[in-house]
Amino acid sequence: MTHVIRAARDSDLQPLYEMAKLTGGGFTNLPPDRAALRAKLERSATAFARIEDSKADDLFVLVLENIETGEVRGTCQIFTHVGQNYPFYSYRLGTLTQHSKELGRTFRADMLGLTTDLEGCSEVGGLFLHPGERAGGLGMLLARSRYLFIAQHRMRFADRVLAELRGIIDEAGGSPFWDGLAGRFFGMNFQDADQFNAVRGHQFIADLFPKHPIYIAMLPESARAVIGLPHPSGRAAMRMLENEGFAYENYVDIFDGGPTMLAKTDHVRTIREARTERVVAIDGDGGDPALISKGRLAEFRCTYGELRSREDGVVLTSATAAALGVGAGDSISHVARN
Incomplete structure (x- = not known):
């Protein structure tokens, strides 16, 4: 009982910033940018202050505090309804089947389609535990506290909840998925696009991204190989989500190709029990x-x-x-x- 989860406060800006610098990139919900983090805390304070139990575009930021030292050692976030102000984009993996009578063959092509299917879902994200605290089940405490919060305020949340897992990032901080697909259209590397998205949002995706499906076979092998795979540091998080009833349903992140996990809110184990x-x-x-x-x-x-x-x-x-x-x-x- 040395650690508790509580609502984030303005005074948590500095520890959040220090943790953000440890994420290693690709962590758009916790950018190492003071202005962006301050904006999150302000938005969270507004959400916590709103007393009506009704649906809105709220963000709740929670932190893990060591009550013996007063240090903030972790954080997580809950979004009540994604895609309310800007489109919430994902790639959906699908298959196009075509048959040629002349050749006597059936061709199946795997494709990535840009979609906003998940708009309106709630989202659990932004989970980060300080490297010095990765023992004693504190990551599980952070993760599951979000579900108890949702259960306490059920009317504010949607009937489906998603979690985006960070995709594969190479040793140089780049993304094979981004380099093989989006980077060719945007003319910027993954680090720049990731920073832009974290600070300013991804409305620029709507303006510049190709709207037509992408044939996966046309991507380089380095990009194909990482589609739907979590970053090694996120494998434990994926198992925790699966234990709660989340499943991968062929949606991936448009930046790094990481998997998006989905569950019916009332079927999430912690909420249900x-x-x-x-x-x-x-x-x-x-x-x-x-x-x-x-x-x-x-x-x-x-x-x-x-x-x-x-x-x-x-x-x-x-x-x-x-x-x-x-x-x-x-x-x-x-x-x-x-």
Whole structure:
């Protein structure tokens, strides 16, 4: 219980910036740009301050804080509805089948089609854990806290939720997918396009990207080989998403070709299994390990803890109650840690 998830504040700008510099590129939701990060925090503050439980184009930024030191050591983000102000582009992998009677052959061509199919979905993204904290299940805490937040504010979110995983980035910071496809149309390298997208958005895609399907066979092998593959650092994140019920449905990121994972919001395991109950007592007797959250909007906090169930509610350990700032009579949401 040394770490909690909480709403990001203006004072978190510097630690977010320091973490952004560690991402290694291709991480558009956490750009190493102070102005862009400040804009995210301002947008998040507006979302946390909006009390109506209605659908809007909101962004919530959460951070992982070590409550013993006060250091911010991780972050994650939740978008309520993507594509509301600008188109949300993806590539969809498809197949065109044609038959020649003269040759007696059937030809199947794999293709990439530019699409806005996923507009209106909610998105979980921007997850980054400081390299010095990658132990003790803190990455899982960051990831699953987003689902408890969604469960607490279900009316604000769409019926489908997506997660974009970073694609393959080479040792020089380039993207084989970008170089083999989009780079030929834009005349800029991946790093420049990635930075532009992170800071200014990707409306320029609508202006310059080819609207016709791309035959995958016409791409260089280096680009074909990475379509739909996550960055090595994202494989664990992909497994966590799959464990929550997300699946890869042939949508890939238009910049680096990384996979987009999709799930029905109410079918996400943490959301489906979460329970809201009243705290009836606090003691030091231990209990079952759980992911526990309390509070709405800016008061939201989430941590690993221990609880015991009773007919009239739940009993928290004193350490868990202190980390969350709850007392007897308060309501909490929880789900098994496993």
